[in-house]
Amino acid sequence: MPVAHAKPLPLGPALVFYLFASASPAAGETSLGAPSFSSKGYQEAVMTHRAGLGRRLMLATTTSLDATGLLDVLADEFQRLLGITLKWTAVGTGAALKQARDGNADVVIAHAKPLEDEFLHEGYGVNRRVFARNSFLIAGPAADPAGAAGSPTAAKAFSRIKAGGFPFVSRGDNSGTHVRELEIWARAGGKPEKNYLETGQGMAETLRVVAERRAYTLADSATFFGLSGLSGMKSVCESGPELENIYAVIALNPARVPTARYEEAMAFIAFLTSPRGQKLVGEFRSKSGRLLFEPMAARPGIDLHK
Numbered sequence: 001m002p003v004a005h006a007k008p009l010p011l012g013p014a015l016v017f018y019l020f021a022s023a024s025p026a027a028g029e030t031s032l033g034a035p036s037f038s039s040k041g042y043q044e045a046v047m048t049h050r051a052g053l054g055r056r057l058m059l060a061t062t063t064s065l066d067a068t069g070l071l072d073v074l075a076d077e078f079q080r081l082l083g084i085t086l087k088w089t090a091v092g093t094g095a096a097l098k099q100a101r102d103g104n105a106d107v108v109i110a111h112a113k114p115l116e117d118e119f120l121h122e123g124y125g126v127n128r129r130v131f132a133r134n135s136f137l138i139a140g141p142a143a144d145p146a147g148a149a150g151s152p153t154a155a156k157a158f159s160r161i162k163a164g165g166f167p168f169v170s171r172g173d174n175s176g177t178h179v180r181e182l183e184i185w186a187r188a189g190g191k192p193e194k195n196y197l198e199t200g201q202g203m204a205e206t207l208r209v210v211a212e213r214r215a216y217t218l219a220d221s222a223t224f225f226g227l228s229g230l231s232g233m234k235s236v237c238e239s240g241p242e243l244e245n246i247y248a249v250i251a252l253n254p255a256r257v258p259t260a261r262y263e264e265a266m267a268f269i270a271f272l273t274s275p276r277g278q279k280l281v282g283e284f285r286s287k288s289g290r291l292l293f294e295p296m297a298a299r300p301g302i303d304l305h306k
Contacts, residue, residue: 057264059088060097060105062176062247063202066090068226068292070284077280078271084264090202092175100124100250103257107265108250111220112176113306116248124257125250130302131272132247132281132293136180137238139207139224140166140216148216149236155187157237162192167215171206172198176245181218184242207233220245222292246296246306249273273297 065071066088075086089099093110097119100108108125110116119125138148138157146166151157161168171178185191197215199206203223210217211230221238224230237243249272251265271277278295285291296302 055083055261055264056085056087057107057261057268058105059086059107059109059268060095060099061088061090061109062093062096062111063090063204064111064220064222065109065247067202067204068222068284068286070222070281070293073280073284074272074277077276078268081271081276082267084267086268092171092173092178092202094174094179097124100252100257103252103259106252106261107268108252109247110176110250111245111247112179113246113248115174115176115179116250119250123255124253126253127266127269128248128250128303129269129273129297130246130248130299130306131278131295131297133296133306134221134245134293135238136177136218136243136245137221137224137235138216139210139219139230139233140236141214142232142234144234144236146216151237153187153240154184154218154237154242158184158188161216162188165192165195167195167197167213168192169206169210169213169215169217170196170198171203172200173202175203177203177218177220180242180245184218187242222286225288225290226286226292228287247293248303248306 061071067090071088078084078086089105091099093112093115096105096108096110097115099105100119101124108119116125116128120128138154140146140148146157146161146164148157148160151160170181197209199209201209203219204227206217207219207224207227207230211233214232221235224235249269251262251269252260254260254262272281278297281293282291282295284293296306
């Protein structure tokens with residue numbers, strides 16, 4: 001029977017951890033403590049990899065991990081280690097969670113805790129794990145006519161943009177970025193009544209509209225610094241707790257959606273939160289050499305309060 005059609009072997013938690021914590025490095029990599037090729041543990045890891053051949057996993061993800069190219073790196077290494085092919089659709093967090101609810105994804109990457117909590121409380125999601133963070137930022141024209149750069153908080157920057165009547169472009173797509181933007185507008189007394197445009201598009205597309213219109217927007221730092229062609233724009237505000245941007249991965253609950261590939265989803269979560277996965281996340285850079293994500297899985301209790 002061809003390997004691709006063989007019944008997959010269970011990916012026990014201990015073996016998955018062993019594989020990701022101790023897998024033999026590729027050429028040019030630094031070893032993370034790999035055992036010898038003759039060890040029993042390594043042979044078990046190889047058998048697990050072969051059992052994964054022909055298996056696939058569908059991910060619904062926030063757009064920033066796709067737009068920056070990080071997902072391509074993670075998918076290649078995940079397949080190399082376990083033989084499982086990762087496919088994904090990149091949409092806003094709200095749309096990603098809906099895809100999972102509809103049974104069109106097996107695992108989700110999101111960055112909007114209120115929406116994630118709702119997904120978990122409804123019983124659709126299980127085993128949420130925080131694995132990375134960066135920050136949101138307010139991007140605008142290099143001349144910064146609203147004077148947003150001198151604001152003590154993001155809400156104050158929004159108030160200055162609103163008071164001056166300067167154009168603001170929103171994703172308007174129920175994404176994690178859009179949810180955070182609305183939270184900040186609420187602190188600033190509400191959205192502007194004029195010069196406020198919703199694109200209904202992803203972050204990269206929205207940023208291009210912002211650049212064309214010399215407007216302001218809220219963006220995730222990874223997409224802003226990883227995207228080319230944004231001449232005439234700069235980050236005018238990117239610090240403070242209200243701009244922290246937390247990324248979490250959640251498996252679809254097979255008890256709620258029987259078609260969910262739970263074993264593969266849990267293997268992916270184990271990979272993302274393993275030393276190897278976290279190293280890839282933490283070392284990923286933009287084309288200009290800027291680090292875009294901070295690994296977070298090793299922070300004690302991080303899943304409970306972020």
